[in-house]
Amino acid sequence: MTDLSEERRDTLQEMINIGFGRSMSSLADLLGVRIELSVPDVLVIRTEEILDYLIKVMEGAEEVSLVQQGFRGEFFGEAVLALPGLAGRELVVMLDEDAGFQPALEMGQLEMEALLEVGNVVIGACLGQFADLLQTSLSFSPPSVLMENIHSAYLQEVLRARPGDALLIHTKFRVDQRAVMGYLLILLPEDCLHWLYREVDIFLERMLG
Amino acid sequence: MxxxxxxxxxxxxxxxxxxxxxxxxxxxxxxxxxxxxxxxxxxxxxxxxxxxxxxxxxxxxxxxxxxxxxxxxxxxxxxxxxxxxxxxxxxxxxxxxxxxxxxxxxxxxxxxxxxxxxxxxxxxxxxxxxxxxxxxxxxxxxxxxxERLEESTKRLEQMSQTDHLTQVANRRHLFDRLSQELNRVRRNRQALSLAILDVDHFKKVNDTYGHLCGDQVLVQLAGMLKASLRTYDLVGRYGGEEFCLVLPNTNLQDAVALVERLRCQVSETEFQFGRLRLRITISAGVTCSQDQPPEVRADTLLSQADEALYRAKTSGRNQTELAVCHLE
Missing domain, CATH: 3.30.450.20 (PAS domain)
Structure with missing residues (x-):
């Protein structure tokens, strides 16, 4: 009952894909560009290994920008959008040219705001629809942004979670026509996996039935 | 409603x-x-x-x-x-x-x-x-x-890095920065130079005009050093009347030129203490990370510069000497 079976893994992948697909056009409408997600990896990870995992997927990027956002509902956890350090500036240009997003802020702050906003909408679009497929809804905490060296002690401090296992859904995202790519990591702590697996099973039965 | x-x-x-x-x-x-x-x-x-x-x-x-x-x-x-x-x-x-x-x-x-x-x-x-x-x-x-907390943290941090009298970096901060810069050198292989400057016959200034006067000379000297460096250089008080310059991205030749310029400038400057006008000279020892193993440590560079300074002192003062490793 509590294991991540092959079947559940496939269903979760499918659900993230369907969910994100549903919001893709509104997202494109809002951002002025298409965002594409690759097929997600779904795995169980020990929480203390998350940073190492992140370092691995960032493929040698030293400076990274992370947008972090908590979500809560019948299931809960933390989503992290990880981008290479220079992506913030790209996003500012992208949002300005394509989306008419122009808050009157200084460059550094504008970069943070662009990261927060893209993080917020991508995380929201992905998880909101995922929750919808599970016939529930989520509320989100305000996102926060960190621009750090990936090896910094501060980052280790921030990403240090309660010890235990967590379900990690990890997908690469790419902005069409733009040199922006990054990773979306969704972390679901052990405590909510029982509920999640049950609902995933129900979803699967509904699909098959 | x-x-x-x-x-x-x-x-x-x-x-x-x-x-x-x-x-x-x-x-x-x-x-x-x-x-x-x-x-x-x-x-x-x-x-x-x-x-x-x-x-x-x-x-x-x-x-x-x-x-x-x-x-x-x-x-x-x-x-x-x-x-x-x-x-x-x-x-x-x-x-x-x-x-x-x-x-x-x-x-x-x-x-x-x-x-x-x-x-x-x-x-x-x-x-x-x-x-x-x-x-x-x-x-x-x-x-x-x-914000209050951040401000006071910043103030404390500043205080913990600054020499109270001269308002340049203190010895600890100097050492930290030097170590950081050396880490960078290891990555980008650019040259880093280090100089130690010492006021000649400073004891005489103190003995003749009093410690307050000596303090004032150090304050003025520190101000002069700070004003003539680039923003990413660092000047710190290394000891009593000793100052240290950390010069990132500077080869030996440029470092020596800079230190010589400073030495001449000091010898031509009238230092003031109330109505009193006095002149001082400085001696200097210079070393550089170039031609040294990439893992060269902060304390190694400091002792090289210190040894060169000692030679500058013993061979007549008011002059600049290179570390032994740079003498051919």
Whole structure:
């Protein structure tokens, strides 16, 4: 009952894909560009290994920008959008040219705001629809942004979670026509996996039935 | 309660209760429709905006507060309607959403109330987002405490790195920076130079004119050194009358030229203490990371420069010497 079976893994992948697909056009409408997600990896990870995992997927990027956002509902956890350090500036240009997003802020702050906003909408679009497929809804905490060296002690401090296992859904995202790519990591702590697996099973039965 | 609030018609008592609850909230609550017209404006909003419901209901919020446009408000409301998700305004970036006077009478650190705001979707019976609910939280107190804490932390950090008398880096900070710069050298293989400067016959200055005069000479000298360096160079007080220069991205030749220039400048300068005018000279020892193993350590460089300084002293003072490893 509590294991991540092959079947559940496939269903979760499918659900993230369907969910994100549903919001893709509104997202494109809002951002002025298409965002594409690759097929997600779904795995169980020990929480203390998350940073190492992140370092691995960032493929040698030293400076990274992370947008972090908590979500809560019948299931809960933390989503992290990880981008290479220079992506913030790209996003500012992208949002300005394509989306008419122009808050009157200084460059550094504008970069943070662009990261927060893209993080917020991508995380929201992905998880909101995922929750919808599970016939529930989520509320989100305000996102926060960190621009750090990936090896910094501060980052280790921030990403240090309660010890235990967590379900990690990890997908690469790419902005069409733009040199922006990054990773979306969704972390679901052990405590909510029982509920999640049950609902995933129900979803699967509904699909098959 | 204005018409059009999602959730449909309430039984009368329940409606009365909701109305009171919304007004009892200690945060601002607004409901907007797709055209950004105000459908709800709770009492907190009335109190802080000094606009009553009658003056705002049915009006377009960006006409009442045109500055919202510059904050990207319209874009965020759009995102809530289009994606059905939450959107946020962070105080850290925007300071505030609505320009309300700071509510706390006894502090005047902020002209405007510092706010965090959340935009949430409100769905109609078919699940479509029909309205957006904006809630505004007064974070002025939290922000004030946080900023005070940050300021004092910064001040303490500054103090812990600065030499009290001369206001240049102290020995510890000097050593930290030198180690950091050496780490960088290891990565980018650029040359880093280090010089130790020492005032000649400083004891005589103290003995003849008193310690206050000696202190004043050090303060002036430190000021001179600081003024003639680039922003990424560092000058620090290494010991009593010894100063140290950390010169990133500088080869031996340039470092020697710089130190020589400083040495001449010092010897030509009249130092002042009250009505007193006096002249001093300095001796210097210089070393550089170039032609040394990449893992060369801070204390190695310091002892190389120190040894060169010793030779400058013993061979007559008012001169610059190179570390042994750079002598051919």
């Amino acid at each position: 204005p018409a059009g609030i999602p959730g449909g018609p309430f039984p009368r008592e329940r409606c009365l209760a909701y109305e009171q609850i919304l007004d009892a909230l200690t945060q601002g609550l607004i409901v907007l429709d797709r055209d950004l017209r105000v459908l709800l404006w709770n009492r907190w909003m009335e109190q802080h905006s000094r606009l009553e419901r009658g003056q705002v209901l049915g009006r377009v919020v960006t006409e009442i507060y045109p500055e919202l446009v510059k904050k990207g408000f319209v874009w965020k409301v759009e995102s809530v309607f289009k994606l059905g998700n939450y959107a946020f305004f962070s105080q850290r970036l925007h300071r505030f959403l609505f320009p309300f006077p700071a509510a706390n009478y006894l502090q005047n650190r902020y002209e405007f109330m510092q706010q965090n705001a959340v935009l949430a979707p409100l769905r109609g019976p078919e699940g479509r987002v029909d309205h957006v609910c904006v809630s505004i939280m007064d974070h002025t107190d939290t922000v004030m405490y946080q």
